[in-house]
Amino acid sequence: MKNNFKSLSLIFALLTLMFVSCSSCSSDDENTSDDITDDGTDDGTTDDDTLVVDVDSELFLTSDGSVTITTVPCTLSDGTTTDCYQIVSKSAPADHEMGPWCPENIADGADKGGIWLEGGEVYDVDGAFVENMATFYGDNTWQMYDENGDIYTTETEDDCANAANPNVGEEYENFCVECLPSYVTDLTATYLIPITPVKQTSSTNFGGMGGPPGQAATGPSQRGVAFNGTVFDAPAPTDAILGAYTLAPFDDAGGHINLNAGYHYHAATGVSTQLAQDDDHAAMIGYAIDGFGLYAQLDASGSEPTDLDDCRGHTDEVRGYHYHVDAPGSNNFLNCINGAYAN
Numbered sequence: 001m002k003n004n005f006k007s008l009s010l011i012f013a014l015l016t017l018m019f020v021s022c023s024s025c026s027s028d029d030e031n032t033s034d035d036i037t038d039d040g041t042d043d044g045t046t047d048d049d050t051l052v053v054d055v056d057s058e059l060f061l062t063s064d065g066s067v068t069i070t071t072v073p074c075t076l077s078d079g080t081t082t083d084c085y086q087i088v089s090k091s092a093p094a095d096h097e098m099g100p101w102c103p104e105n106i107a108d109g110a111d112k113g114g115i116w117l118e119g120g121e122v123y124d125v126d127g128a129f130v131e132n133m134a135t136f137y138g139d140n141t142w143q144m145y146d147e148n149g150d151i152y153t154t155e156t157e158d159d160c161a162n163a164a165n166p167n168v169g170e171e172y173e174n175f176c177v178e179c180l181p182s183y184v185t186d187l188t189a190t191y192l193i194p195i196t197p198v199k200q201t202s203s204t205n206f207g208g209m210g211g212p213p214g215q216a217a218t219g220p221s222q223r224g225v226a227f228n229g230t231v232f233d234a235p236a237p238t239d240a241i242l243g244a245y246t247l248a249p250f251d252d253a254g255g256h257i258n259l260n261a262g263y264h265y266h267a268a269t270g271v272s273t274q275l276a277q278d279d280d281h282a283a284m285i286g287y288a289i290d291g292f293g294l295y296a297q298l299d300a301s302g303s304e305p306t307d308l309d310d311c312r313g314h315t316d317e318v319r320g321y322h323y324h325v326d327a328p329g330s331n332n333f334l335n336c337i338n339g340a341y342a343n
């Protein structure tokens with residue numbers, strides 16, 4: 001996105017040219033549109049850019065008290081002073097159960113465990129997956145079950161705290177890590193989302209571990225919020241988890257629990273509330289952290305949009321600018337954001 005400044009200058013130059021002499025309007029129009037397309041907006045009609053859809057707080061599942069939303073003043077990353085929704089979420093999605101994560105025995109079926117994400121694929125963490133881990137990862141250190149086939153699983157909040165730690169000790173090698181909802185009943189998470197999203201001329205990399213190597217990552221690490229108040233979080237550090245010979249499965253909804261963040265998603269599997277669209281467009285699943293709409297990866301016919309920008313966003317006449325999340329196996333929802341975010 002280094003070319004944005006140049007592109008902008010070019011657009012202004014072209015616009016000036018159009019005012020001065022309109023004999024070449026059509027060709028200038030084309031050039032202008034190409035530049036805008038390069039910036040990730042859609043299909044060459046600048047009119048699309050004027051549609052900005054406000055966050056609809058009524059889409060969130062607030063009736064059982066697991067999510068509360070208030071309007072607060074906020075300042076965005078581009079200096080905009082505006083109002084944001086402050087979303088306070090308990091670790092208790094109203095629309096689905098949490099878990100299970102770790103199966104108990106290698107004879108257990110897929111209904112007794114969650115999922116794991118590897119190489120872009122989603123795997124059921126059933127007993128057979130655990131039994132097969134040494135082969136799957138080509139490493140005989142994996143032996144996460146005893147002679148009876150019982151799977152070593154964290155059993156207490158202390159275990160959860162210790163085994164889900166980046167510096168996990170050897171005593172937790174070959175443990176399936178699961179932190180239970182009962183450990184985080186008092187935890188709330190707060191997210192600030194601009195009510196009126198403000199598109200920027202260049203994208204922002206995610207902060208935390210979300211940015212590409214070697215590039216500044218100054219933005220938020222969280223990608224967005226589901227209608228049930230659960231965060232679509234930064235990628236799970238699967239290399240660190242596996243490097244410690246632990247497995248921290250996600251449930252079938254793509255979520256798991258840690259003691260600091262509570263319940264959070266690493267994959268959008270279609271379990272949390274989806275808002276079907278009238279035009280076969282992919283269903284809406286929540287809002288990105290910059291206030292733009294967040295939609296499922298695939299439309300009603302199972303296709304991903306072909307015109308997504310680097311962040312996985314595009315523009316249409318119904319929804320304005322919005323994002324489509326990545327495939328569930330990718331351990332990634334979005335690559336970056338194109339809107340200003342609340343500081």
Ligand SMILES: [Zn+2]
Pocket residue numbers: 233236256258264266
């Ligand atoms: Zn996680």
Ligand SMILES: [Zn+2]
Pocket residue numbers: 281282295305314316322323324
């Ligand atoms: Zn779309």
